[in-house]
Amino acid sequence: MCESLPFLPKVETGIKVQKGKNQLIANPKRFVKKLEAISDDEAQEVLEEKSYVAVLGVCGEESMTNGSSVGGGEVYTFQTPKRSNKMAELASELAQTPGQSAVPDPSKCPEKTAKTPQSSKRSSSSQVQQKTKKNEFVSTTPYRLRKRLAAPDAQLESESEYSASCSEEEEGEEAQKEVSTVLSHQKTPAKTKAVSTPPSRKTLTKKKDNMNDLVEEYFEAHSSSKVLTSDRTLQKLRRKRLNQQTLHDLLQKSPLAYAAEIKELNQQYESLFSKWMLQLHLGFNIVLYGLGSKHDLLEKFRTSMLQDCVHLVVNGYFPSITVKSVLNSITEEVLDHIGTFRSPLDQLEFIMKRFKEDSSLELYVLIHNLDSQMLRGERSQQILAQLSSLPSIYLIASIDHINAPLMWDQAKQSLYNWLWYETTTFSPYVEETSYENSLLVQQSGSLALSSLTHVLRSLTPNARGIFRLLAQYQLENKDNASYPGLSFQDFYQQCREAFLVNSDLTLRAQLTEFRDHKLIRTKRGADGVEYLLIPVDDSTLSDFLEKEDEDI
């Protein structure tokens, strides 16, 4: 399934090259010496990798200026090139051993063959191709594979495991590839290692001016037009997309690895609960970070410590959560206030006033994924930070995104008054990814579909007809990338022709209803004309129409 999960390799390689080069420029003497001394491709590569790692190591040490073991120098130097290469090989070997094709080794290590163009096994045609490719300069592993795939090369036919995916022969094949992509996700560092192109190029143009090379390569790497990615999409797979429910069921079946160890780890964290409570009471707020879902941990904290207190749980990962809904639940449910506010800021002011006036009010706020898409905005964070700075509001939150701390500037950070706790749980993000916002599940759109049908069912036949008209029109135009939507006038015309409405007003009334249910969206074009759109993806829409047809 995953022969077509291509990473966009462009930028990454660019940076990679720069890094290597910078290093080389930094000590040109050493570099020249090395070049002379070592003719062998691979040995040199190893050397370069070493120096790369060394650079990383230096960076790490610099970052440790505060002089303690938590600095992280050793963390970033983890990629010893030897080991990662081995792992990649091992992985591919493992994945291939049971495979039906028993092709000899060299073609099995695609990275290697690709990197050494002088390899005697290459046919001349492939060499030519290699050269032309160089101008395009794109070189992450998956890309290279695809590249070779695309080439009508006689030799490539022997590499069954890759050509196979074109014809999509067998299930097993798919599974394998899926796995290897999982791997390539997980050991990204290893891949960046294996990628590096400069060595092969360098040996060819050994004596050439380095600077020139660098400049050229830079522009090559950044010329976006030349970047080729696979045109394969998930749609081409025979395997159907799973919907959320089946996905969930399937995952339930697969046992969690290392359950015992994870449990032990969690118990360690659970012993911290009362300390957290203490620190919350002392005016700090607590943020949990680290790999693995912290949902269960926080839930446990809630059930064991907060049973007797007023508390608010916010699922930050909920796709349509907003700060407003958080504030609303505080004003409406905690403070029992009836009434509306002009703006979130007003509401916040009200809450702050109430909490300051009444010292007996206490509120614990648990936020799962404070760094979620919906909450990470500047304004939302500002409001939450101000909320958390109230002495009688105790906030405990979790973050997962690797760049989450960038959300907070000094001012917000001091409002939050965080105490950081590392809680690496290693448990899968079941809840957090369960809403249909995933890359691979999203498109199934069953939720959107069901809501569509539900709403539509409650409408009059005329209204349904109006909606159908719009949907059909949208589907007809699905190949048009710049399709702005159906303009109101045209739509009105069509509806009249179909005897669905008799006046401009009725149509408008109907549309208002659609809009209220979020079935359609209107936007004004550059010419001031109102365009109507159904904010649902095409496959869902066609599913919907099919279903509608069945019903009728």
Added chain:
Amino acid sequence: MSTRSLSKGCFVFKPSPKKRKVSRTTAYYFREGSSDLEDSELRFATCQSLQKQVKSETEQIEEELNEQLFDNLVSFLRRSHSAFQEKKTEWTCRTKSREIPTAALVLGVNVTDHDFTFRSLSEVLQNNVTPYIALLEAKDCPGIKNLMQKLLGQLMNCCIDVDSSEEEDYEHVSRSRVRCSMTTLINWYESATKRTDSETPGKKRTSSRHWQSPPVVVIFKDMESFTTKVLQDFVVISSQHIGEFPLVLIFGIATSPMIIHSLLPHSVSSLLCIELFQSLSCKDHLSTIIDKILLTTQFPLKLSEKVLQVLINIFLYHDFSVQNFIKGFQLCIVEHFHSNPLSVLCCQLEEAKRRVNSLSHNQCENVRRLPSFRRYVESQVSEKQIALLTVDSSLKEAVQKLLEDLNVYHENYFPILRCLHVFTSSLPKYPLGKQIRELHCACLENRVWETEEYESSLQLARMLNKSDLVTMLQKCVEILVSSPGREFDEIVEKLKEFLTQFQKLEEAYQERDESISPQKELQKKTNLYHLQKTLLELKESRRSKKLTKFEMLRFEVVDYIDSLVRHYLVPADHKTLHEIVYFNTASVLREHLNAAPRIALHTALNNPYSYLKAFSTVVTAAEGPTADAASSDQVDDVIHARFIRAVSELELLGFIKPSKQKTDHVARLTWGGC
């Protein structure tokens, strides 16, 4: 009730009111989470009182530090105000001059501390100058309309505070309904001042602390973050009305005063009559805090070298925020009392002695387990050892004595440290650091007299000229006299004796008036290198040549200081029972205050565990097809599902994102991504 829902993201849980009453106190959690149950209540109480003490102390220090600045500001307001009063009478001036008096308050980059400054500033102004103060923040004022709304809202509210409540309804209506414009503001100001003027004398008393027709002070807390347009508009509009009511602006500036000119074009900035005020730099602020809080015997809790280093590093490398530094210190207090059962003894000496008497057996065992106490026991004679290790009462006696020693040690340590600092801070190149905190850290770390830096600073001190030396000695005498230490009388005597000797020397010198001594030559050289060179030469010649009287005296002084250092500046961890009063788990502090989530993620992903997991996937895949042959739909589904989960998780963690350029493609974001 579950927190999983497809339609909701927020869940409020309210326990029944009956249950709510038994909500637990902070002390309860302190006890629950504490590593040892001994004396937890007492510990908690001590902790709380200490925290309170520190808080009030720091606040007081800050107030004192800001006093000068505020005085300047108030006098500025007075000046501009009197100018306004004059103008009021002179019609010509009133029409001509459009300049708004403006104070540019340069506060430095420690933005988080500004809040406190502004709060106390507005308090001061409120008490002494004017009730009409508006504090504006950029985040509340995206447009001129919001700014005016906020401004009027604050001004009219504070008016209500001053006046009686009968006007409240009227004010309320006006705020929400009336268009927020300058005219409204002026009308309001006129009516407000008229009202106070025409009020009964009894009422006037309350407002008498304010000036007549008090100025309206508008404070822009973070001037840099305001949009240029809003600022410009506001300045231009209000300059049109400056003749009608006394407006004064205060700009809070974090960077440099130049920012005013880069934010506002000349035509606008020419409408302002700017005066610059500089607040104390945050580094000086920190030094004062450290000086007053950490380098005294006033607070029983002390910080070890590592902890102090962490806190200072966070300050210097991350935020320059004194508030955060204090927060870190507060955390130290909590952590210390929370994790260390013996911290119950970390209080004033008298109290501590009393508490020693009531120590339980378990606590005595805790004392015996302290490494420093063990060292102490080992140094005793054998009978004493047995007594200390087996009999609680003799242990308590010893502990009392040791605590007293520790107290005396601290009483002596800090004044001597200051004396040493007087010497080292005037040496060229500051081998032991410019700030006293650096010296303090060096002394805590290990025996300072064994370090190279100390050696070189002594060398340099031996080359000081007479006048410097005398002033230093005088300073030292001052420090020692003002400190409470008991053993200093002798030292003071000695130092005074040195001073008189210098005095005598001078007299004798004048009489003799001999040839130029080598040290005079020395003074001409300012370069350290030359200094050292001549020093070496001197050393050579010294053997042959007889030293002058002054030189001998100088050597004596330096040696005496050296002996003081050796005697009093022993590192704290050489002292018995130092664990009780020193907080030294720097790692905890670091972990909680200066965490590195990225590293945690990296480490977790580096962990062989995840690789194993990945490998196991490979293995399952490898086994899959062979086991179930071609029609293994089930296995495939599971793996498919796991793959989907892996991708979703990567997305959640921010490693990949869907690329907009193409369907079903993802772009990598970390480890060399875009």
